[in-house]
Amino acid sequence: MAHELLSDSRLLQRAQQGDRAALSTVLGEQYQRVFAVCLRMMGSRTAAEDQTQEALLRIARGLSSFEGKSTFGTWCHRVAATTCLDELRRQRRRPTTTTLTNTDGTDVEPIDNVDVTAGIEWSDVRADIREALDAVPAEFARAVVLRDVLELEYQEIADLTGVATGTVKSRISRGRALLAEQLRGNRNDDVERLTNGDNE
Amino acid sequence: MSDDDVNQLTPDDGDLDEVVVARLRSALLNDVVINDTERDHTIASVLEALDNESQAPVVNIESQRRFRSQRVLQFAAAVLTVAIGAGALLQLRSGQSDTAQLSIQESSRERSEENLQSESEEFAFAEESAMEESAVEAAPEAESLGDMALSSDLSDTEDELMADDMATVAESATEEMAGDVYELESISLDELPNFIRNALEQGATTIPSAAFCEIDNVELLTEVILDEIIVVVARMTGLNKYLAIDVATCEVLAEIDLGDD
Numbered sequence: 001m002a003h004e005l006l007s008d009s010r011l012l013q014r015a016q017q018g019d020r021a022a023l024s025t026v027l028g029e030q031y032q033r034v035f036a037v038c039l040r041m042m043g044s045r046t047a048a049e050d051q052t053q054e055a056l057l058r059i060a061r062g063l064s065s066f067e068g069k070s071t072f073g074t075w076c077h078r079v080a081a082t083t084c085l086d087e088l089r090r091q092r093r094r095p096t097t098t099t100l101t102n103t104d105g106t107d108v109e110p111i112d113n114v115d116v117t118a119g120i121e122w123s124d125v126r127a128d129i130r131e132a133l134d135a136v137p138a139e140f141a142r143a144v145v146l147r148d149v150l151e152l153e154y155q156e157i158a159d160l161t162g163v164a165t166g167t168v169k170s171r172i173s174r175g176r177a178l179l180a181e182q183l184r185g186n187r188n189d190d191v192e193r194l195t196n197g198d199n200e
Numbered sequence: 201m202s203d204d205d206v207n208q209l210t211p212d213d214g215d216l217d218e219v220v221v222a223r224l225r226s227a228l229l230n231d232v233v234i235n236d237t238e239r240d241h242t243i244a245s246v247l248e249a250l251d252n253e254s255q256a257p258v259v260n261i262e263s264q265r266r267f268r269s270q271r272v273l274q275f276a277a278a279v280l281t282v283a284i285g286a287g288a289l290l291q292l293r294s295g296q297s298d299t300a301q302l303s304i305q306e307s308s309r310e311r312s313e314e315n316l317q318s319e320s321e322e323f324a325f326a327e328e329s330a331m332e333e334s335a336v337e338a339a340p341e342a343e344s345l346g347d348m349a350l351s352s353d354l355s356d357t358e359d360e361l362m363a364d365d366m367a368t369v370a371e372s373a374t375e376e377m378a379g380d381v382y383e384l385e386s387i388s389l390d391e392l393p394n395f396i397r398n399a400l401e402q403g404a405t406t407i408p409s410a411a412f413c414e415i416d417n418v419e420l421l422t423e424v425i426l427d428e429i430i431v432v433v434a435r436m437t438g439l440n441k442y443l444a445i446d447v448a449t450c451e452v453l454a455e456i457d458l459g460d461d
Contacts, residue, residue: 130227
């Protein structure tokens with residue numbers, strides 16, 4: 001492909017000017033990162049695929065407004081995260097007036113009461129990291145991932161997880177320490193000690 | 201620092217947080233396996249969607265901003281239709297009146313062709329009049345704010361990367377419009393049912409394109425300040441139930457069932 005010979009900046013410039021082949025290449029280059037962000041935000045590959053498409057569409061639509069103040073990859077990362085945030089908010093805000101019933105007769109919990117980030121799985125993650133994440137209480141692991149990996153703001157994390165920003169910061173701090181301990185050597189006694197203060 | 205270097209580190213090396221974060225990012229973002237077929241399909245879908253958008257007929261925005269001129273001079277009321285989100289229309293009214301007067305926007309599907317012609321002329325008159333009204337002199341500015349809301353979620357992203365999301369942009373635009381140019385009626389939650397009834401009695405009708413906040417199965421009705429928060433009142437499609445939705449967060453603040461009356 002001729003575009004392979006072009007520098008990234010030149011390729012981006014051509015995409016911004018309406019070159020569809022260049023746009024296709026640019027989107028292809030960002031797909032992995034955008035999909036990864038969506039996968040971590042949404043928790044499943046199916047949902048991630050949907051949001052990846054939406055995010056790439058937003059990127060394509062907004063390409064002309066990108067001025068290079070940040071790297072293009074960073075910009076795409078943020079667009080992807082925002083796209084998923086919008087979807088998660090939409091899911092949480094959707095009015096639910098119908099009571100659904102499980103097969104065992106119990107009521108299905110309304111979406112408003114569901115922590116939409118609770119379903120994240122690490123099954124595809126490298127073993128050492130997965131073990132560390134699994135060993136840390138889920139709310140701490142999620143807080144660290146949402147902040148440090150997905151680069152969400154504290155307030156965004158608070159909105160998403162339904163806790164105060166102070167609690168978010170506390171969880172991130174403890175989560176980092178717990179993960180560090182786990183990566184150092186699975187010291188479960190430290191996990192217990194460090195999680196005993198999350199009472200905000 | 202390359203991924204390989206990162207993976208050789210332990211938290212004892214260098215800054216604790218930095219190393220943990222680097223290892224997490226490497227594992228959770230860089231190592232994600234993608235399906236090439238799915239990638240190609242997704243990109244093709246995106247390009248197709250862009251093509252479809254570029255071929256779509258240009259929407260006559262003015263035709264969507266029709267409003268009746270009745271009471272315009274009396275109350276200096278005007279309706280601004282501000283595009284927020286993908287094609288969503290946000291209707292605001294100016295507020296020199298102290299009653300629940302509402303400007304009326306008819307649903308286009310309710311109009312006959314004859315009405316369309318007459319109302320088009322009426323709109324032209326009303327808009328011309330509005331240009332002379334100081335209360336609506338800022339209409340282009342407000343519309344511009346709406347345009348900003350459309351595009352600035354991406355540009356803000358670039359500017360700060362920690363910038364507010366689309367909802368915050370919409371909130372900012374709405375607050376500015378409400379604070380500087382428009383005065384919405386301020387009511388309490390208890391007054392909301394009567395407010396809705398008054399709105400309906402005065403002819404407020406639903407707007408079909410209420411994609412605002414992307415809440416399914418609702419139709420935007422009107423807007424009001426509820427307990428100091430700007431909310432849109434939306435009707436649940438096919439029901440006599442109404443939702444008060446915070447325009448800043450899209451949170452449903454109240455659900456009102458007017459029953460059969």
